[in-house]
Amino acid sequence: MRRWRKKRRIFKSKVRIKAKKRVLKEEKITQGVSPLVEKYWLQRYDLFWRYDEGIKLDEEGWFSVTPEEIAVGHAQRCTGAGVVIDCFAGVGGNAIQFARVCDHVVAIDIDPEKVALAMNNAKVYGVEDHIDFVVGDFFQLAPSLKGDVLFLSPPWGGPSYKMTKKFTLDSLKPKDGHSMFQVAQKITPHIIMYLPRNVDLLEVEQLSWLSSPPLDIEIEGNTVRGHLKAITVYFGDAAITQLCLPQTLSGAACKVCI
Numbered sequence: 001m002r003r004w005r006k007k008r009r010i011f012k013s014k015v016r017i018k019a020k021k022r023v024l025k026e027e028k029i030t031q032g033v034s035p036l037v038e039k040y041w042l043q044r045y046d047l048f049w050r051y052d053e054g055i056k057l058d059e060e061g062w063f064s065v066t067p068e069e070i071a072v073g074h075a076q077r078c079t080g081a082g083v084v085i086d087c088f089a090g091v092g093g094n095a096i097q098f099a100r101v102c103d104h105v106v107a108i109d110i111d112p113e114k115v116a117l118a119m120n121n122a123k124v125y126g127v128e129d130h131i132d133f134v135v136g137d138f139f140q141l142a143p144s145l146k147g148d149v150l151f152l153s154p155p156w157g158g159p160s161y162k163m164t165k166k167f168t169l170d171s172l173k174p175k176d177g178h179s180m181f182q183v184a185q186k187i188t189p190h191i192i193m194y195l196p197r198n199v200d201l202l203e204v205e206q207l208s209w210l211s212s213p214p215l216d217i218e219i220e221g222n223t224v225r226g227h228l229k230a231i232t233v234y235f236g237d238a239a240i241t242q243l244c245l246p247q248t249l250s251g252a253a254c255k256v257c258i
């Protein structure tokens with residue numbers, strides 16, 4: 001019995017030493033990463049599986065990029081679609097995944113640095129030739145845009161969005177969610193919105209009533225490692241739940257089905 005207790009003590013202390021070593025190793029690696037970003041850096045492979053191959057992010061990019069598993073899910077819904085417009089493309093988390101399964105992506109961001117980072121990251125994934133990168137204000141460009149699916153991943157106002165119990169659509173930046181949706185609808189009714197997990201779902205549902213007849217709508221919770229990270233809302237044909245449509249949104253034969 002005593003020998004068994006001694007063995008257990010040794011085992012426990014070995015586990016403690018291993019954990020301590022792991023923490024020290026992580027601390028050593030995170031030196032040079034700003035404290036604001038550290039938390040996100042530790043999740044770097046959830047953000048980009050190919051992080052080590054040359055992915056680059058700026059500070060805003062770290063906390064605003066869509067985790068890759070979620071971006072893959074968004075893209076799967078659009079498999080075979082003609083043109084997807086990513087209106088707030090950031091460092092390219094979504095645009096890259098859309099480019100892997102759709103004919104073409106238009107990736108817009110108002111910040112030239114973000115567009116440069118998105119271009120770099122698209123090269124890492126080998127999809128840069130399928131993306132048109134545009135530096136510009138989505139709202140100014142909107143009247144001239146044409147596409148089959150519109151993806152809206154606007155700024156949520158930084159990590160402080162978590163502080164409120166219910167995130168209302170008027171807290172979205174740079175314009176409130178209703179105005180944004182109305183602008184988007186003029187381009188196509190097939191819209192995907194990526195929103196905070198605490199968004200007011202009643203308000204979200206009301207967006208579909210802005211059309212007559214109301215648009216089909218589907219609301220999806222997005223988890224990473226079992227934690228709810230965000231909400232995605234699919235409108236129009238994007239709300240059809242099959243992964244692969246027999247006819248794509250643009251009417252062309254789906255690349256995956258044929």
Ligand SMILES: C[S@@+](CC[C@H](N)C(=O)[O-])C[C@H]1O[C@@H](n2cnc3c(N)ncnc32)[C@H](O)[C@@H]1O
Pocket residue numbers: 064065066087088089090091092093094095108109110111114136137138139153154155156173174
């Ligand atoms: C939440 S981030 C997008 C993250 C992106 N989905 C990704 O995975 O990398 C929102 C982006 O919108 C951009 N933005 C803000 N106002 C904009 C505008 N009026 N037009 C286009 N982009 C804008 C910001 O520069 C920021 O990069």
